[in-house]
Amino acid sequence: MxxxxxxxxxxxxxxxxxxxxxxxxxxxxxxxHPAGPKTIFFWAPLCKWVLVIAGIGDMSRPAEALSVNQCAVLATTGVIWSRYSLIIIPKNYSLFVVNMFVASTQLYQVARALNYRYSLKDKPE
Incomplete structure (x- = not known):
């Protein structure tokens, strides 16, 4: 406590x-447990699932409405925090999992947005 x-x-x-x-x-x-419900190590990853849910919700958003910079930054923080969660003591596997989901959903959004932008370049005017 x-x-x-x-x-x-x-x-x-x-x-x-x-x-x-x-x-x-x-x-x-x-x-x-040192990363159990009595600590922030439990509650922070639990709350971070909201970012994953938002990323999944954005999959129905049109690709032209996505911000490549925002999605790329979120994906980068997901990767960085995934690494961090495995080197801290106690290892926080729930933080690792949620950040991998954040990174993967946002990388998917980046790919969608870039694919849309490149498809515009291929179209003749």
């Missing part, structure tokens, strides 16, 4: 302390 005393930390610590009493013994290893 967090050692800080701010109002959000108090709420978080209270919630974790209350929940701790009800976690069954079979789930204790996950609950007590």
């Amino acid at each position: 967090s050692g800080k005393v701010g109002p959000l930390s108090r709420i978080y610590n209270s919630l974790i302390g209350t929940t701790d009493k009800y976690v069954p013994n079979s789930l204790r290893p996950l609950w007590e």
